[in-house]
Amino acid sequence: MKKADKFSRRRFLQASGAVLAGNAAGATSATAAAIEPKVPATQTAPALQKLLRKATVPVAKGARVVVVGGGWSGLTMAKYLRRFNPAFDVILIDRQSAFVSFPVSNAWLADQVSLDFLSHSYFDAANNNNYHFMRATVLGFDRESSQVYTDSGYVEYDYLVLAPGIEYDYPRIGVEDTEAQNLLFHRYPGGFVTSSELLTIKNKIHQFPGGTFLLNVPDGDYRCTAAPYERACMVAAVFKRRRVRAKILLLDMNSDIKIKKKGFSRAYEQLYGDYIEYLPSSLISNVDIEGRRVETEFDEYPFDDAIIYPPVRASRLIEEAGIMDKYSPQKAANTDPFRYHLIGDERVYVTGDSRSQPFSKGGHTAHSEAQYVAEVIAAHALGHEIQWRSPQTMCFSAVDIDPLRAMSIITYYKFNQQTQLFAFDRTHLIEKWDTQGGQASLAWAEGMYRDMFYL
Ligand SMILES: Cc1cc2nc3c(=O)[nH]c(=O)nc-3n(C[C@H](O)[C@H](O)[C@H](O)COP(=O)(O)OP(=O)(O)OC[C@H]3O[C@@H](n4cnc5c(N)ncnc54)[C@H](O)[C@@H]3O)c2cc1C
Numbered sequence: 001m002k003k004a005d006k007f008s009r010r011r012f013l014q015a016s017g018a019v020l021a022g023n024a025a026g027a028t029s030a031t032a033a034a035i036e037p038k039v040p041a042t043q044t045a046p047a048l049q050k051l052l053r054k055a056t057v058p059v060a061k062g063a064r065v066v067v068v069g070g071g072w073s074g075l076t077m078a079k080y081l082r083r084f085n086p087a088f089d090v091i092l093i094d095r096q097s098a099f100v101s102f103p104v105s106n107a108w109l110a111d112q113v114s115l116d117f118l119s120h121s122y123f124d125a126a127n128n129n130n131y132h133f134m135r136a137t138v139l140g141f142d143r144e145s146s147q148v149y150t151d152s153g154y155v156e157y158d159y160l161v162l163a164p165g166i167e168y169d170y171p172r173i174g175v176e177d178t179e180a181q182n183l184l185f186h187r188y189p190g191g192f193v194t195s196s197e198l199l200t201i202k203n204k205i206h207q208f209p210g211g212t213f214l215l216n217v218p219d220g221d222y223r224c225t226a227a228p229y230e231r232a233c234m235v236a237a238v239f240k241r242r243r244v245r246a247k248i249l250l251l252d253m254n255s256d257i258k259i260k261k262k263g264f265s266r267a268y269e270q271l272y273g274d275y276i277e278y279l280p281s282s283l284i285s286n287v288d289i290e291g292r293r294v295e296t297e298f299d300e301y302p303f304d305d306a307i308i309y310p311p312v313r314a315s316r317l318i319e320e321a322g323i324m325d326k327y328s329p330q331k332a333a334n335t336d337p338f339r340y341h342l343i344g345d346e347r348v349y350v351t352g353d354s355r356s357q358p359f360s361k362g363g364h365t366a367h368s369e370a371q372y373v374a375e376v377i378a379a380h381a382l383g384h385e386i387q388w389r390s391p392q393t394m395c396f397s398a399v400d401i402d403p404l405r406a407m408s409i410i411t412y413y414k415f416n417q418q419t420q421l422f423a424f425d426r427t428h429l430i431e432k433w434d435t436q437g438g439q440a441s442l443a444w445a446e447g448m449y450r451d452m453f454y455l
Pocket residue numbers: 068069070071072073074093094095096102103104105106136137138139163164165166191192193223224227315317351352353354361362363364365366394395396397
């Protein structure tokens with residue numbers, strides 16, 4: 001065994017007790033630290049050995065790139081790494097066995113597309129684009145030994161791309177206790193991290209008997225700026241179609257509608273005036289889960305059912321690996337803003353919604369960015385550099401159903417040398433919702449799925 005192996009395995013063993021017990025919870029790894037491992041002492045060694053062996057993956061035929069996370073960023077990354085450098089041997093790892101799209105899921109909540117439309121196979125993506133897919137949960141990684149640890153053993157890398165998306169940051173709405181976080185996550189899921197949350201939300205709104213249904217918009221740089229406002233429209237549309245006597249309380253932790261303000265305000269007034277009550281500057285300070293009450297600084301809001309979307313943070317994998325930027329409010333990695341690699345390590349990259357740059361956390365952003373970063377890595381392997389280019393953000397928002405009507409925005413980013421900050425550039429906003437927008441949103445999604453899974 002190499003010296004680095006010994007070192008990393010010892011460190012990994014120290015951490016793995018909590019990880020073993022905690023990662024089953026998936027999205028709320030905050031629970032991991034709180035739960036003591038329940039594995040009997042006699043079984044601990046075989047269970048850990050399983051984690052510490054080399055994973056069964058094909059022998060690398062070239063420089064191995066391990067991509068962690070098969071979302072919009074990781075899927076695009078795996079495909080384009082092979083396209084820009086066919087000599088790369090790429091493994092994409094995801095803990096899920098199938099992909100379910102979050103974009104267009106709000107329209108699915110209101111029956112405008114089927115679950116088939118949103119669901120795609122990782123096997124198809126890997127077979128069609130000549131890389132390997134490994135279904136496993138990544139538990140951590142060690143940069144000294146270049147190993148990624150998973151619940152199916154470890155994988156070695158030459159380059160590592162971390163694209164594990166976001167996690168909920170429940171303490172930011174006053175829910176500190178990890179058991180309470182877990183309960184809140186399961187009972188009133190936000191619907192922004194796992195597909196089970198979406199299924200629960202759909203059941204909730206289609207079975208809601210009437211009363212107060214609470215939704216919220218988080219503050220900070222949360223996932224998909226328009227999606228919570230869009231979701232309020234889709235929930236209201238379902239209640240309207242079902243003729244349920246319901247009030248949707250939309251508590252916005254921001255001082256105003258953050259995007260497509262004219263369009264959403266008009267929809268709330270003209271289409272859903274009897275349903276949606278929009279309350280800006282509602283900073284949630286606590287949630288009484290059993291008592292079904294949300295507290296803000298000045299008020300309390302009782303509810304009958306709810307979708308609670310807390311502010312978000314970068315994946316805990318980043319913090320646990322000690323690569324977090326200590327000044328980052330969302331616990332993102334300390335990376336080069338133009339090349340995406342860790343400062344001081346050009347073999348490890350962070351992309352997608354876990355990135356440190358303030359680009360909109362969107363699937364389209366992650367997709368266009370991953371094409372660029374794949375090219376950066378391919379060039380690095382050949383000793384070249386390529387010029388920075390901005391990601392593109394494109395976001396459709398469904399407003400009305402039967403037929404589907406939507407509005408849209410496209411934007412780019414530029415770096416301001418004076419302020420040393422990124423800002424929006426070349427924005428095209430359509431706030432008039434219509435059926436053309438609705439059809440365009442579905443055509444856009446189909447094109448994205450085709451690119452990530454089939455061509
Ligand atoms: C309701 C909703 C509507 C949206 N609408 C739009 C839209 O209209 N347009 C748009 O552009 N974007 C939209 N988005 C945003 C978009 O879904 C995200 O920005 C996008 O998914 C980010 O891609 P990602 O690859 O960074 O993260 P994800 O797509 O979340 O992928 C991360 C992957 O990493 C995996 N993973 C995480 N941790 C581990 C681990 N430890 N081990 C193994 N695997 C792991 C996860 O299983 C997941 O598959 C919407 C999101 C939501 C929730």
